Amino acid sequence: MAERREVLHRVEPIWAPDARVLVLGTMPSPASREAGVPYAHPHNRFWPVLAALFGEKDPKDGPGRRALAQRHHVALWDVVGSCTIEGASDASIRDVVPNDIAAFVEGTDIAHVALTGSTALRLYERDLAERVGLPYRGFPSTSPANARWRLPELVEAYRPVADWATGSSNGQ
Template structure:
């Protein structure tokens, strides 16, 4: 696979009602091509969230954005730039963090979640000192984490629910 330097092409998804920020590492080639988060066909992020709320997975980017915002979920990634091979988190080199602290000044985020160990480690090192909120690490919804059953992923993602309620 070819190593390339990627500058994050997607802006954060959030609004004044967002309570939870879910962070990946960097958009996959499929997500970059489709211009939205978690678009690799085998990624289970959208089916897991849909199951969590008893809904059908959103079918297009507009529906995905509306779904996230309706449920008070903000989306972004830890990295603003990195060198990477394909979508493999293990291949990330020269990481530069996104301005998570700046986003937290614009939205009433109560909790930050990272989708996978690498996103959690990079957030802790690059973003948490300025953001001031530790990330809770969720299992990766990636197909690379296929050993975890979908039902188990849904159960593990339930930890976000208490942060979504209230004013």
């Protein structure tokens, strides 16, 4: 069992001036904190999903992944700025201090928020949705712990993110 400890969010958000959609996770995993890029665990399917949505290959490295998101108008950050957590277990999160998402999106072209996983969605609705004031939607977790969703199913579930990022009305 991993030790429960206070963790501060130290992974820089991925952002570009023309971002149209903000994808929010809960809190970076230990692998993401070490790599300095969101969803860095080798079995997390976020980057393969994002790459598939835009007809690209997963670049597999931090700079390439940042460029992929930026090229397609996708910003990434996390709901939680600090918390007490065991390893990477969202279920163990306590003592949440949220990131200032409202300030992050202010004055940007971001028009939609996508939440990866049920904990991110729950915490966003509890702490941030009203202040941020943008349309939002929850999506299945891309974590390897969510094994019942296969990659093709995740790609289809995340299709609205691509629609929002490209300005298509299909993502409503």
